[in-house]
Amino acid sequence: MGSSMKLSLVLFFTCSLFVQRTLADVICENLPTNLCSFAIASSGKRCVLENCKNAQEKKCKTSEVVVEKLSGYIETDQCVKACGVCRESVGISSDTFLSSEFTARLCSPACYHNCPNIIDLFFNLAAGEGVSLPALCKNQEEKHREMLAILSSGDVIPGPVAAPLVAPAPASL
Numbered sequence: 001m002g003s004s005m006k007l008s009l010v011l012f013f014t015c016s017l018f019v020q021r022t023l024a025d026v027i028c029e030n031l032p033t034n035l036c037s038f039a040i041a042s043s044g045k046r047c048v049l050e051n052c053k054n055a056q057e058k059k060c061k062t063s064e065v066v067v068e069k070l071s072g073y074i075e076t077d078q079c080v081k082a083c084g085v086c087r088e089s090v091g092i093s094s095d096t097f098l099s100s101e102f103t104a105r106l107c108s109p110a111c112y113h114n115c116p117n118i119i120d121l122f123f124n125l126a127a128g129e130g131v132s133l134p135a136l137c138k139n140q141e142e143k144h145r146e147m148l149a150i151l152s153s154g155d156v157i158p159g160p161v162a163a164p165l166v167a168p169a170p171a172s173l
Helices: 002-023 077-083 094-098 100-107 116-128 133-153
Strands: 045-051 058-066
Touching: 077 100, 077 116, 094 100, 094 116, 100 116, 100 133, 116 133
Parallel strands: none
Antiparallel strands: 045 058
């Protein structure tokens, strides 16, 4: 009877922690700056990191951008790392798509299939620029396959031909 009571107490305590955590509101303005970027308030609006008047300080604010499928969400460190994004960045730019290294990380299975919040954000950013993120990732994947095929076949990648290094002939007298 004593062990049954202990098990019930442990179960109750665990469930109450779970319920308390799920009912906690995520308010952007209450988040520390190191958790702000890629967080979504309980209201469904994205949190953004902004510079204060003092350029050294930053604070977390609620944006007007609404996320339809997630709310009350703080991105995991695993997704931040897998997707190659930075929590310290202020704002977001479509210029990141110009970096093949960034696109490779964003399109990697670890990010693309496991981090829906970050993918949703960049999907919308790409769409705003008239680019399809799935098409961009497919293109990235095909380039990766082509490179692997070239490397595994041992073919030499054509490139500029360098002039042979020849020492000048000694001057004759």
